[in-house]
Amino acid sequence: MKRHFFALFLAIAASFPSLALADQPGITVEQPWSRASIGDSRPGAAYLVVQNTGTEIRVLTGVETDMAMMPQIHRTTTDANGVSQMAPAGEIEILAGESLTLAPGGLHIMLMRLNQPLVEGESYALTLVFKNGHNVDISVPILGVAARGPEN
Amino acid sequence: MISRRTVAGYLAGSVALAGVVLAIGWWQVDGPGAAPAAPLRPLPLSEMSFSMQDQNGAEVSPGGLIGKPSLVFFGYTFCPDVCPTTLSDISTWLTELDAGAEQLNAVFITVDPARDTVAAIAQYIGYFHPALQGWTGSKAETDHAVADFRASYTLGEGPDYAVDHTSGVFLFQADGRFAGVIDLHEDRAQAVAKVERLLQP
Numbered sequence: 163m164k165r166h167f168f169a170l171f172l173a174i175a176a177s178f179p180s181l182a183l184a185d186q187p188g189i190t191v192e193q194p195w196s197r198a199s200i201g202d203s204r205p206g207a208a209y210l211v212v213q214n215t216g217t218e219i220r221v222l223t224g225v226e227t228d229m230a231m232m233p234q235i236h237r238t239t240t241d242a243n244g245v246s247q248m249a250p251a252g253e254i255e256i257l258a259g260e261s262l263t264l265a266p267g268g269l270h271i272m273l274m275r276l277n278q279p280l281v282e283g284e285s286y287a288l289t290l291v292f293k294n295g296h297n298v299d300i301s302v303p304i305l306g307v308a309a310r311g312p313e314n
Numbered sequence: 315m316i317s318r319r320t321v322a323g324y325l326a327g328s329v330a331l332a333g334v335v336l337a338i339g340w341w342q343v344d345g346p347g348a349a350p351a352a353p354l355r356p357l358p359l360s361e362m363s364f365s366m367q368d369q370n371g372a373e374v375s376p377g378g379l380i381g382k383p384s385l386v387f388f389g390y391t392f393c394p395d396v397c398p399t400t401l402s403d404i405s406t407w408l409t410e411l412d413a414g415a416e417q418l419n420a421v422f423i424t425v426d427p428a429r430d431t432v433a434a435i436a437q438y439i440g441y442f443h444p445a446l447q448g449w450t451g452s453k454a455e456t457d458h459a460v461a462d463f464r465a466s467y468t469l470g471e472g473p474d475y476a477v478d479h480t481s482g483v484f485l486f487q488a489d490g491r492f493a494g495v496i497d498l499h500e501d502r503a504q505a506v507a508k509v510e511r512l513l514q515p
């Protein structure tokens with residue numbers, strides 16, 4: 163019985179040669195950083211640059227982390243009257259060879275309902291969830307409350 | 315001799331032509347073809363009439379800012395992206411000023427007084443430049459302040475509500491006259507130049 167399953171698995175794996183490349187996600191993440199939170203009642207934010215080094219379009223659908231109950235990718239927009247607002251960004255396509263920048267005042271990872279404060283100097287695990295199932299785990303360093311970018 | 319029918323034809327044609335001209339006028343002036351209206355200018359600080367509490371609980375009003383140039387920004391401390399970014403930018407400009415930060419007023423006014431008490435504001439601005447002031451007041455005082463600045467805000471829904479709000483930094487001359495806005499995405503050099511210009515005699 164077991165042997166049959168193994169044979170079946172081999173047959174399926176052979177029919178999907180791309181599965182064999184699952185450990186080469188074609189995604190590079192640069193300069194991740196998060197702003198420290200004041201306590202745990204206010205939402206946190208994280209930023210990074212996602213590079214699609216593969217040959218196919220990739221679709222970022224969300225993020226997961228133990229730090230927050232509701233981590234979401236948001237987009238800040240500012241209208242002609244100078245009023246800024248945030249809304250969930252939805253699925254984001256990253257073309258092959260292109261990169262996606264999450265930076266202050268634009269796209270950001272919003273950590274809603276923190277499970278614990280984001281403490282300056284620490285870091286936490288975060289998973290970028292992609293539509294094709296090949297997710298990417300990263301570590302996000304926590305900078306100061308007044309940090310403006312990955313360097314400070 | 316011109317027949318009645320011809321006259322009627324001319325009239326109908328003229329009416330139709332006038333209609334087209336009016337429609338084009340509407341398109342260009344009020345319709346989708348209109349140039350985006352410049353945002354309204356805030357009142358001079360001397361003509362604003364609200365009062366609030368600062369981060370120490372002291373009574374403050376815009377008139378009290380006259381005498382030095384001022385930077386004023388609306389936001390809320392539960393704002394994860396725009397507000398810490400702008401407060402960090404303002405802190406950087408203050409640090410980079412040749413004349414020194416004490417030559418200016420820099421004021422953060424909350425649009426979320428329900429959560430931003432004096433204590434919450436004091437703790438929050440403590441992470442930014444020490445020259446920064448944080449003002450809060452009742453809902454009525456907040457609405458009054460927003461109206462005087464010709465700014466706007468909209469409270470979101472639910473327990474974790476966000477607040478849409480005017481995000482530019484308002485600039486005022488030492489005598490309280492409005493002097494412009496620094497937008498959210500303006501680059502650092504241009505922003506510092508605008509602030510330096512405020513300090514020119």
Ligand SMILES: [Cu+2]
Pocket residue numbers: 236237248249270272394395
């Ligand atoms: Cu957000």
